[in-house]
Amino acid sequence: MKANPNLKSFVAIAALMGAIGASTGAMGANGGDLSFGEWRYVGGERGWTYEPVFRDGKTRAQVLKELAEFQKNPVSGDWQYVGGEVGWMPKPHSDGAKTRADVLKELEAFNRSPAAQARADELYGNP
Numbered sequence: 001m002k003a004n005p006n007l008k009s010f011v012a013i014a015a016l017m018g019a020i021g022a023s024t025g026a027m028g029a030n031g032g033d034l035s036f037g038e039w040r041y042v043g044g045e046r047g048w049t050y051e052p053v054f055r056d057g058k059t060r061a062q063v064l065k066e067l068a069e070f071q072k073n074p075v076s077g078d079w080q081y082v083g084g085e086v087g088w089m090p091k092p093h094s095d096g097a098k099t100r101a102d103v104l105k106e107l108e109a110f111n112r113s114p115a116a117q118a119r120a121d122e123l124y125g126n127p
Helices: 005-029 060-072 100-112 114-124
Strands: 039-043 047-050 079-083 087-090
């Protein structure tokens, strides 16, 4: 008995519709969003985008609170965010930097100490 070509087409179409139905069933489970794991279909030229899910245990409210605190005082470690082209800068005196007054005090102490001047002459010579 010869198989009917229309029957083969019907079986192929039914299988295709079953596959589409399975994918739309999954799509319905995601609230109509066509996504699989961390991949989401956005359509157009982009097609699929990768959107990893980061779960660090913080709620949205906690993250927004941290953002508000950072915006009040934009400091992270020894760096401060100043914005614009500069962006991040070291906090003032965060690297042990001295003020002008501190340097002038050290210079006065050096000039009054013969031992310090003798050591400097030994290391660098006396011009």
